[in-house]
Structures are given as structure tokens and as C-alpha cells.
Amino acid sequence: MRIGELSRRTGVPVATIKYYVREGLLPAGRLTSPNQAAYDDTHEHRLRLIRALLDVGGLSVSSIRDVLEAVDDRTQPVHEVLGWAAKGILGPAGVAADPAAAAARDRVAGLIERRGWQVAPESPPAEALAEALAALDRVGHGVFVDAVLEDYADAAEDVARVDLEYVGRHGSVEDMVESVVVGTVLGEAVLAALRRLAHVHASARRYGAAAVPPAADGSGAHSS
Amino acid sequence: MRIGELSRRTGVPVATIKYYVREGLLPAGRLTSPNQAAYDDTHEHRLRLIRALLDVGGLSVSSIRDVLEAVDDRTQPVHEVLGWAAKGILGPAGVAADPAAAAARDRVAGLIERRGWQVAPESPPAEALAEALAALDRVGHGVFVDAVLEDYADAAEDVARVDLEYVGRHGSVEDMVESVVVGTVLGEAVLAALRRLAHVHASARRYGAAAVPPAADGSGAHSS
Numbered sequence: 001m002r003i004g005e006l007s008r009r010t011g012v013p014v015a016t017i018k019y020y021v022r023e024g025l026l027p028a029g030r031l032t033s034p035n036q037a038a039y040d041d042t043h044e045h046r047l048r049l050i051r052a053l054l055d056v057g058g059l060s061v062s063s064i065r066d067v068l069e070a071v072d073d074r075t076q077p078v079h080e081v082l083g084w085a086a087k088g089i090l091g092p093a094g095v096a097a098d099p100a101a102a103a104a105r106d107r108v109a110g111l112i113e114r115r116g117w118q119v120a121p122e123s124p125p126a127e128a129l130a131e132a133l134a135a136l137d138r139v140g141h142g143v144f145v146d147a148v149l150e151d152y153a154d155a156a157e158d159v160a161r162v163d164l165e166y167v168g169r170h171g172s173v174e175d176m177v178e179s180v181v182v183g184t185v186l187g188e189a190v191l192a193a194l195r196r197l198a199h200v201h202a203s204a205r206r207y208g209a210a211a212v213p214p215a216a217d218g219s220g221a222h223s224s
Numbered sequence: 225m226r227i228g229e230l231s232r233r234t235g236v237p238v239a240t241i242k243y244y245v246r247e248g249l250l251p252a253g254r255l256t257s258p259n260q261a262a263y264d265d266t267h268e269h270r271l272r273l274i275r276a277l278l279d280v281g282g283l284s285v286s287s288i289r290d291v292l293e294a295v296d297d298r299t300q301p302v303h304e305v306l307g308w309a310a311k312g313i314l315g316p317a318g319v320a321a322d323p324a325a326a327a328a329r330d331r332v333a334g335l336i337e338r339r340g341w342q343v344a345p346e347s348p349p350a351e352a353l354a355e356a357l358a359a360l361d362r363v364g365h366g367v368f369v370d371a372v373l374e375d376y377a378d379a380a381e382d383v384a385r386v387d388l389e390y391v392g393r394h395g396s397v398e399d400m401v402e403s404v405v406v407g408t409v410l411g412e413a414v415l416a417a418l419r420r421l422a423h424v425h426a427s428a429r430r431y432g433a434a435a436v437p438p439a440a441d442g443s444g445a446h447s448s
Contacts, residue, residue, distance in 0.1 A: 160422030197385030
């Protein structure tokens with residue numbers, strides 16, 4: 001198909017498609033004449049993936065380029081690629097070197113050991129967790145971590161189990177890698193939105209909401 | 225304290241502090257002479273909160289301004305403020321009007337009804353969820369949603385319950401509002417990092433990892 005048809009099918013303007021090609025996110029079309037290129041279904045699919053990572057995942061153009069390079073790299077063994085999803089998307093971690101950061105790192109190492117997780121404490125998601133815990137500590141909400149960390153870890157294990165079951169269903173490594181990327185980035189958006197929905201419901205039950213009638217069981221001060 | 229001391233304590237450069245004051249994120253110091261201002265602990269605390277929302281939460285300067293305005297607005301009743309956290313941080317939702325979006329909205333409405341959540345289907349987190357589900361559908365991973373949505377919703381309910389218990393512990397509305405903001409934004413970063421850690425562990429068990437010895441129970445093809 002011509003670039004105009006690709007634009008029509010995906011809703012992405014022609015100028016934006018050309019920008020993605022220049023930035024190396026989207027492979028160039030096959031030249032059919034000196035100034036005309038043909039695109040196919042793989043371009044359409046890739047374009048939808050770029051838009052999803054950009055609009056819903058909130059990734060930057062340069063992060064998307066890194067992610068797609070890894071998707072296209074067939075030389076990596078499956079477990080490396082799966083582990084990579086955490087690396088490539090998180091980017092280089094930068095935990096500051098203050099007492100809050102040191103305490104947070106110890107805490108993450110303790111959590112990993114306690115749960116028997118086969119993860120290096122210096123891996124990018126472990127560093128990202130330490131940075132988030134340190135940030136909570138610095139704003140005086142370190143006690144939030146005490147209150148929620150184990151329950152959060154339980155929930156993360158449950159979610160990761162169903163994610164991996166989904167990934168495991170894909171036959172080819174190519175499909176599997178894409179499903180990891182999609183599941184990591186868009187799954188995070190799904191989980192975050194669900195958590196906020198559940199917050200609204202829980203606070204409506206607990207504190208009463210203007211727009212919604214109170215729960216039948218009363219003020220709900222001790223209800224879940 | 226002078227601005228240099230505030231900078232030293234928080235690690236935020238003086239020029240950056242001045243920028244936050246100009247942008248309305250941080251209240252100006254109390255003028256002690258025509259070109260000298262005094263800052264106190266409330267400035268230090270606010271500055272740490274700004275950095276946490278920026279660095280770990282990944283919010284933009286304009287989102288942070290909106291969030292802090294709501295934190296400072298004492299006229300709102302508690303449940304409005306709690307519900308607001310989802311609104312203010314998510315920003316205006318923009319779900320496209322294609323068949324994937326319509327199907328996703330129906331799906332979200334069904335989920336809310338099935339779970340008995342007291343949330344309007346047109347509320348911002350519901351729209352954000354619909355947008356994420358539609359994006360998954362558009363990239364051909366709609367089946368991911370079938371596979372994981374109910375388990376994700378279970379996990380979100382568990383997490384929201386412990387979040388609300390934490391928020392409920394705070395006596396003053398001021399503290400409560402801040403804990404909602406911090407818990408929403410930084411809690412999301414904590415949960416996302418934990419999910420990625422749990423992914424690495426689950427894939428190491430399932431597919432074997434180069435850097436980590438295999439689990440004692442063997443290949444782990446059917447282990448959680």
C-alpha cells in the first residue's frame with residue numbers, strides 16, 4: 001500500500017509516519033519508484049505498536065527505538081529477552097547516594113532474599129524499586145513502605161504469574177518478545193488504571209461519595 | 225534558612241529552586257531584605273515532594289502544579305480529594321472513537337458492574353483503563369486482556385485496600401491528601417518495579433537464566 005493508505009488505516013498523519021522512518025522506529029517502505037514507497041501489513045502492525053507505546057505506555061521516541069531494536073534482535077535467547085524487557089524499558093537506573101538510598105537498597109535486597117526471587121539486587125528493576133522506596137522515605141512516607149511492601153509484592157507475584165502464562169502461550173520467539181514488551185508497558189497502564197479505579201471505589205465505601213450512593217452496609221469504616 | 229542552605233539540604237540547585245518558585249510549584253520565601261528571602265522546613269518538605277513526583281513519578285511540571293494546588297486546597301471534602309487524586313494525576317482522558325475503543329468501554333463498564341465497584345464508567349481512571357485495553361486490542365493483543373483482566377483486578381483490589389488503610393491512619397486532612405498523592409504516584413512506581421522484578425524471577429524459573437542457577441525444583445516449566 002502507499003503511505004496515504006497506511007496513514008488512513010492507522011490514523012497516523014503521513015508527516016508523522018515519515019518522522020518515525022527517519023528516527024529509525026519504522027522500517028522504510030520498499031521503493032517502487034524514485035519517490036514512491038510501498039508499505040505492507042508489517043508496517044501497519046509496527047505503527048500501531050509505536051503508537052501504543054507512545055500514547056498509552058508514555059515511552060519517549062528514543063526508548064521506543066531501544067525497545068524495538070531488542071524486539072527485532074533474534075540473536076538473544078528467550079530468557080535474556082524476557083529479562084531484558086525490564087532493562088530496556090526502565091533505562092539506566094540512577095539511585096542517589098544518600099542514607100535513604102542505602103537503606104532502600106538494603107530493604108530491596110532483604111525482600112528479594114526473603115521471597116527467594118532469582119533476581120540480582122543490582123538489576124535495573126531492583127534499582128528502580130530502591131529509588132522509589134528512597135523517594136518515599138525522603139518525603140517522610142517511609143512508613144508507607146512498611147505498611148504496604150509485602151502486600152504489594154504478593155500482588156506483583158500474582159500478576160507476574162498470569163503475565164508469564166500469557167507470554168508462554170506464544171509459539172515463536174518473535175511473538176513472545178513482542179508480547180513481553182506489550183505486556184510490560186501496556187500491562188503497567190492497565191494495572192495502574194485498575195488500582196486507581198479500586199481506590200475510588202474503596203474511598204467511596206470508606207468516606208462516602210457525592211456522586212454515588214453510600215454502600216448498603218453503612219459508613220464502611222471497617223469494610224474493605 | 226537562606227536559599228543556599230535549602231539547596232545544600234535537598235541537593236536541588238539554587239537555579240532550579242528559583243525556577244520552581246517562578247513556575248508556582250514552590251511558595252516564595254519570606255523576604256528579609258529587598259533581595260534576600262528566608263525559607264523554612266515547609267519549603268524543604270515541598271521541594272522533596274516536587275523532586276519525588278518529578279524524578280520517580282515521572283510527572284510533568286504542569287501536572288505537578290495541578291497536583292500541588294489540590295493538595296493546598298483545603299475547601300474540598302475528604303472523599304472529593306481522594307477521588308480527585310485519580311482525576312488530577314491522570315489528566316483529561318482521550319479515548320479514540322474506533323471500534324476497539326467502543327468495545328473497551330463496554331468491557332470496562334462490565335468489569336465495574338461485575339465487581340460492584342462504586343465508580344462512574346466515565347470517570348478518568350475508567351477512561352484510562354478503556355484506552356489501555358483498546359491499545360492492546362489495536363496491536364493484536366486483545367487476548368492478553370481476556371487472559372489477565374480478572375487477576376489484575378483482584379491484585380488491584382488487594383493493593384487499593386492496603387493503600388486506603390495507610391491513608392486512613394493520617395489524622396489531618398492535609399496529611400491525608402499528601403499521602404494520597406504520594407501513594408498514588410510513588411506507589412505506582414513501587415508496584416511497577418515489583419511487577420518487573422517478579423517477571424524476571426518468574427522467567428528465570430520458567431526458562432532458566434544465565435546469571436542465576438536454576439531453581440532446585442528443576443526446569444520449573446509448571447512452577448509458579
